Structure formats: C-alpha cells, structure tokens
Amino acid sequence: MGLLSQGSPLSWEETQRHADHVRLHGILQFLHIYHAVKDRHKDVLKWGDEVEYMLVSFDHENKKAQLVLSGEELLETLQEKGERTNPNHPTLWRPEYGSYMIEGTPGQPYGGTMSEFNTVEDNMRKRRKEATSLLGENQALCTITSFPRLGCPGFTLPEFKPNPVEGGASKSLFFPDEAINKHPRFSTLTRNIRHRRGEKVVINVPIFKDKNTPSPFIETFPEDDEAAKASKPDHIYMDAMGFGMGNCCLQVTFQACSISEARYLYDQLATICPIVMALSAASPFYRGYVSDIDCRWGVISASVDDRTREERGLEVGPLKNNHYRISKSRYDSIDSYLSECGEKYNDIDLTKDKEIYEQLLQEGIDHLLAQHVAHLFIRDPLTLFEEKIHLDDANESDHFENIQSTNWQTMRFKPPPPNSDIGWRVEFRPTEVQLTDFENSAYVVFVVLLTRVILSYKLDFLIPLSKVDENMKVAQKRDAVLQGLFYFRKDICKGGNAMVDGRGKTTGSTEPAAEEYALMTIDTIINGKEGVFPGLIPILNSYLENMEVDVDTRCSILNYLKLIKKRASGELMTVARWMREFVANHPDYKQDSVITDEMNYSLLLKCNQIANELCECPELLGPAFRKVKYSGSKTDSSN
C-alpha cells in the first residue's frame, strides 16, 4: 500500500488545499531523481514478490470462519523478532489495508541467476511458517484473494456492527471501520476518497444466476438512501473501500538495467496483465454471494474510485468544479505505453495536467515519459500528514510517491528512491493470490522468466492499448481462462533479420494495423497453436534450454510451468473455478447463489488444508505436485 508516514493526517478539505503544493513539489522531486539517475545503466536483475495474507479464525463448534482483526499486533511482533533484530532476516512484513491483513516479502531481493528461482517457494514457506507460528489457536494465515463473506454480519473477530455515520471512515452498511488497519493512513484514505467523490463508493458485481437465485435479484436498503439509489438489480452491491482494498494480491517487482529497459518491459508486460489475471482468477465470491466474475480487479477499481460525478462525466454541461473528465478510477489499467515502440499503439485518450507536461518537456524529458507523469498527476493527493508538508525536494520523494503510489495501475513504473543504490524498477500488479506457496511461486517465476525471454529474444507483444483494455474486461469474466478470447499480437518477433527469415520481400508494404493482432484463447497464447502462435511456454522452454540450469532448479521450474500450462489448457482448474465447484457441491448449497457461514467455513478450512499440504487437490494443482523436490538450495550455475 505504499509508504507509511507517522503523524497527524489532515482532513480532506485541508488535504485538498495542499493538493497543488503536493503536485508542484512532487514534480520537482521527480525531476531531481530523473536528472540524477537517468543515465544509470548496467544494473543487475534483482526482483521480489509480495504476497498478501488474511488472518482467519475457525470456530469449529459453530462452523464459522471469521477474519481476525489482529494484523497490527502480528506485524509488530514479526518486525520486532525479524528485521529489527537481524538486518539479514529472510522475511519482511508490512501492513495492509485490512486489520485482518498482512503483507510479506523476501528479506533481500532475489538475484539474477537461475538458481534464485529455486529459492522463491522456500522463502514463501518461511513466511507462512513464521507468521503462522505467532497465531492463536484455531487461527490460520490464508492466501485467498477475496474472503467469501466479507461484509456479512459478524465476519470479523471480534465482531463489530457497521456504523454508517458521516463521521466514520467508510460509512458502510456492511464493512465496519474496525476492520480497517488502525494506522491512520488507511482510515484517512478511506474517508478522503469518499469525501472527494462526494458520496460513498459504489461497487456492483453481477450475481451468478443459479437455478434458485431470485430473478431479478434485488436487495433493498430502506434505511439508506445512497445505497437504495446506487444498488443495481441482479448485482451484489458493496459500498466501501474495504471490499476492494481488503482483498489480497500477488505482486512482483523487478529492477531493470536502465530506464529504457524499464520502459520497454513496462510496455511489454502491460499486454500480459489481462492474460495472467485470467490465469490466476481466484475471487468468485463477494459479500456472501456467488458472483458472475472470477477476478477482483473491477471491484478494487470501484472501491477506491474518488472521481466526482463531474469527473465521471455524469453532469451535463461544462466543468464547474473540476479540471478534467477522467475516464478511469485511480485503480485501473495503464493508459499509455512508455517506450518508443509503444508510441504508435497509444490509442487511448490521455488526460494529463498540461502545465506539468510542458514543464517536464522543458526539463528535457521526452514526450512519452512526460505525458505518463502528467497523467498520474491529474489526481489529488488522498492523504497528507501535517508534519510532512514541507520537504527537501532534492533528497526526499514523499510528494511524488504520494501521487505515484495512489495510482494503482496494472503496471507501475518506479523511479529509484533518492540517494539509494536501487535502479529503475517495474512492478507487475494484476495477479490474484493463490492458495499455496507452490502456485504463488509458479506465477511469480513465470512472469520473471517471461521478462528474461522478452529481453533475450527482443520480443514484441504490443497491440493498441485500447485492445489491452478490452482484454482486461474479458479477463475478469467467469471462466475467462477457458471461454475468453483475447487480442494478442501474432508476430512477436521483432529482433529478427528480415533476410534470413525470408521476410525481406515484405519491406515497403506496410501491413494494415488490424493484421498485427488476432483474437486468441489463453491456451493458444500460453501453449501455442501450430500455424497461429508459438506460445509463451514453448518460448520459455527454448530459453531455458539455452541457460545453464541446475537439476533442482530445473525441476522446480518444470513443475511451475506445468501448472501454468495446464491451467491455460483447462486440464487444471483456476482457484476461482475450483471454489465454484466446491460451493456447488456443498450439501448446504441451495443453488440460490448464497454462501452461508457454514459453507464459508468448510471452504476456508479446505483452502487452509491445501495450503498446508494436509490434503491433496489434484484438480487444482495436478497429481505430482507434492513430489516437487524442495530443497531451496542455491547452487549457482551462472557464475
């Protein structure tokens, strides 16, 4: 969730008063960084994952699973026993939005050699074990993307009733403020988003229509005018930031060797976001109902949408109070490519702060980077701490980070922090968190290997960005991994030599743009199809055959890629699909799209057993996955 400053948070009115100040100095801070490190090069590959966890308590007697509101104390203990005691501690822990959440990362970044891929799962296991060892009886650390009964009565431990009053943070009918992390940043963020927007956030997720689901499916909220107006028929209505930011994700960040490599990878991976999201689908249930979507993305997007009605284009006539109409939430897919080869595919109308854009150009920043930053800076700061208003722009970057880290997009382009050894980085953010360390390692390793292949073979996945946005919509639908068709580039090899490949003849004839991409299934994109597309996994395998890889690492990678391959082909289920089947087959399920406390309990109990390898789940993980040789040894083969 970005940086955490201690201090006294300002109200929305006060924060808004300082918005121009934050933007002005945020840009100066960015310029200082840019000018200092724009020529940095030859940085090595370093990378890391971030896994978010939920604390779940099982009441076996009453068959009830609840979220434990003890993330803050758990975090304190973990940090005290870990990083504060030993700077080389193998894990790092950070707070997350929910008071029932916590985020874990490796203590040091992984390096650029192949054997590092064999340490990821080991480190994730360490994290799970370390945090689990501090939990109370009948409590578990779960990596589930969305808690099925989030926002249902009594979903927290201790239980709290929502108190929807103006003075509160969420003003939610369902999500009590006590479930928000107690650090003031989180409740301030929540309140300020609501105040900036001028009303509560609105999330409407289509309900899955089962045999006995009422049709139309209508919920009534007689006691709340806002809810009555905002909720839509045949949708699950939610009204708080916690419904989105209270979900868990899996992220991966890596250091590029230079700013231009970072921009290239940012663009290339942007096209992969919807594909990996559909492949990792793990969140079919919301507020106790079975929904018709498999991924959390749109829910989070709506949960932090701070745009006013005017900015959303709901008021007719010229803008009165705001500077822009803005087409997307702060949490959404990227709006522009950053590399030169991406420029011609930038077909989304980009809202930008024109003054900032001009200022950046004058400072010698190129058009593409300037418009990217000027686009991020159309947003207002959402939180500000009284003690952190006046900063040293040459040596601090809080104001830049304030805007940057509240633009929650599919990809994030990260300039180095001032005065640090860190290089230019890129963060890949669409992946849903999986039940097991094995799966989470598989997705993370797949993405990082893909970056190595993109760089080695100079691959080009770019398609018009509007098509990537269409893919994002498709990716969230139920069973998109098998049913969805995605725009993908047909010829991904641009580093080639025209002569050798017999392509010399086509020089001069510019292919029409529509020919560059086609609609493909995830199976075709991942596994390839003769005469259509080579497939990402076959290309990864060809890369791996050219690398020196020790047998242990190769075995792990083999199993990771097998999982991705089989999820793509449908031979294995996504977590979302598996959860749907679990619920459908539950004896208590009445085919009415309702997830009762008891169903929630058995589902989470099963998830926890799978995560802790107390039971197998071949339909999700494959039969052989327990045989994965698991050594976590670093036998360095590349030096």
Added chain:
Amino acid sequence: MGTDSRAAGALLARASTLHLQTGNLLNWGRLRKKCPSTHSEELRDCIRKTLNEWSSQISTDLVREFPDVLECTVSHAVEKINPDEREEMKVSAKLFIVGSNSSSSTRNAVDMACSVLGVAQLDSVIIASPPIEDGVNLSLEHLQPYWEELQNLVHSKKIVAIGTSDLDKTQLEQLYQWAQVKPNSNQVNLASCCVMPPDLTAFAKQFDIQLLTHNDPKELLSEASFQEALQESIPDIQAHEWVPLWLLRYSVIVKSRGIIKSKGYILQAKRKGF
C-alpha cells in the same frame, strides 16, 4: 537457387574443408509463428539457411580463388563480444563429436569458437558423449582422448572449466579419478531432472560437480542428416562426400541478468579422401 547454388556447388567441388557458422541466431528472428522446434530440427534448419544465405553472397573473386577451406557464414548475423562487456558475460559451449575422431577436433572447435566470438577464453566447455557402436557402453577409454585435449586447453587457458554430459555415477567417478583437470559439471537430460539417481546426486555433491540439465537428443546431428541438408541447399554437389567432424553450440549469457546475448552453431566438415 539458380546461379547462387551453382557457384556454391563449384566451390564445394574443389574445397576439402567446410566451416559453417550461423552467427547469432537471436539476430535471425526465427520464432515467428512456428513453435520453437527441437534442437535437431533447429540445427538442420540452421544449416540449410546458413548455406542458402552464404550461397547468395558468393563474390566473383571468391569463385576465382577456389579456396581449399570454405568459410560459410551468415555474415550479417556474426556478432563478436564487445571486450568491454566480456567480464559481464559467461561464454559456454557444448561440443558434439560427429565423425571419426581426429585428435585435433577439440582444439579446432575451441579455437574457432574463440575467434568467432572474439574472445581469448571460453568459460565452460561441455563434451557430449562421443558416438560409439550400438550395444557398447560408454567407458572411460572412449572419453579419454577428448578429455586429454580439453585438459590441455584448460592448461593453456583457452577454457576455464570443463564438463561432461549424460554420464552416470560410475562413468563420472571413473573420469574423476583418472582426470587431471576434474569435470566441474555433468549435464543430465531434462526428463530426469525430477527423478535423479541418488548415487549420482550424492557423488556430484561430494566432489562439487554441478548437475546441469540439457534437452539434446542422443544424436544431435548424424552424417546422413547433414548430407541431406547440404543436398537440399546446394543440389548439384556430391553431398555424400562430405562428412561432419564436429559441431559446437555456444551461448553467451549476461551473468547477473539472466539474458541470452548470443547463441549459435559452428560446424566443421571434410570431404572424404582429403
């Protein structure tokens, strides 16, 4: 093919040795729509395309010269390592002996690889098990002549580390005990990386031999498949007269970034009777 292949055919009819090198395959753009093929298919494809490319570039001067040794390359794919970047790279090679051995094969292959890449030294060379008659088990005697040559190359600082491929524990142990320069790695087939024989794993661990993986077929290039590729590209020659002696596959990896910088094949063939 036309005139191109006729000039090539004329040159091949008079030469005794053929050096074929692909240059950096990453500059070729081969992936396209086709799925990356197996190593054998890839190799045959590379040989054909290199011959075609070379045939189309033959200068009239060369035809007049009739050189004894033909250097057949894809000239624009050739890429030497920038000396300033040499430290960041790991240059590895795997050597496949194809024909009957002449003791100079190993040295020739390593020398050519160094010259193609513009480096003084290869960081690692792995020798694929040499071809032996059917039904015979590979023994130390089969390996010794090649290993002696590799040891010499380590002593003369042409190679840093040498390794083997597909040896079982007994074979590896025999080599280890006999060898002056010990193997630092042994490649095993990808298919067995998750089901490793415990004795091999234990032995390798004890003597600090890295167990690496490969996905090469038992016979990467046979005499017959080389001749087929030759005949296809240059129809009017006596392809059966040409026998490949050795094949070397190299890769240049950016060490700390996991990136393949360059990859290619070099091959030497002789005309029978020379």
